[in-house]
Amino acid sequence: MKYVLAIFLALVIDPGKIARVNNAKTEARKAYTSGDYKKALEKYRFLADSMGVREDEVMLNLAHSYFQTNDTAQAISTYQSLIGSGKTEVRSKARQQLGILHHRQGKMEEALADFKQAVKADANNMDARYNYEMLKRKLEDKKKQDEKNNKKKPEPSAYAKKLKAQADALVKQFRFGEASILMNEGAKQDPTVQHYEDFMKRLQDVDQINRPK
Incomplete structure (x- = not known):
């Protein structure tokens, strides 16, 4: 076996x-x-x-x-x-x-x-x-970022649109600092100016770059 x-x-x-x-x-x-x-x-x-x-x-x-x-x-x-x-x-x-x-x-x-x-x-x-x-x-x-980006921006008022046009004119003259100040001061008076917050951020960045060291 x-x-x-x-x-x-x-x-x-x-x-x-x-x-x-x-x-x-x-x-x-x-x-x-x-x-x-x-x-x-x-x-x-x-x-x-x-x-x-x-x-x-x-x-x-x-x-x-x-x-x-x-x-x-x-x-x-x-x-x-x-x-x-x-x-x-x-x-x-x-x-x-x-x-x-x-x-x-x-x-x-x-x-x-x-x-x-x-x-x-x-x-x-x-x-x-x-x-x-x-x-x-x-x-x-x-x-969180998506939620922030998806928040509806306020529609610009007539004042905000006029301010943006003035800022665009300053940009064409390379007066970025003045354009930035114009938009930021305007935002204090009219919150709808924040509709252009990306534009305002670019103005601020360009102004800082162009400032003399």
């Missing part, structure tokens, strides 16, 4: 295959570490596709290799296959990388959600936490 079992195990566990797998893992890891991502990708694809090795670590490194060789579609697909991993570190890293890729594609909300899930999976993933906090702050600042 023991003899039969030994034969069965020998058939199931191919020592030659194990050696080839281990050798490929070593070569893939060495290539990736040395920055030869093309060779690393070749080795990890060999492990996954030809040798049927679907271990989380191998698949994660395969995804990293796709990432490093700028194969975005394959990288995303491979990382997505790992977000359900039972290993929190693998799941967290996959989510983190998805966040980076989505950020590159301009999908900011998706990227933020990915970074958040990466932190939830592994609270010790400091890179994901940093990316989440930075992107969250960036999106909040953008939202």
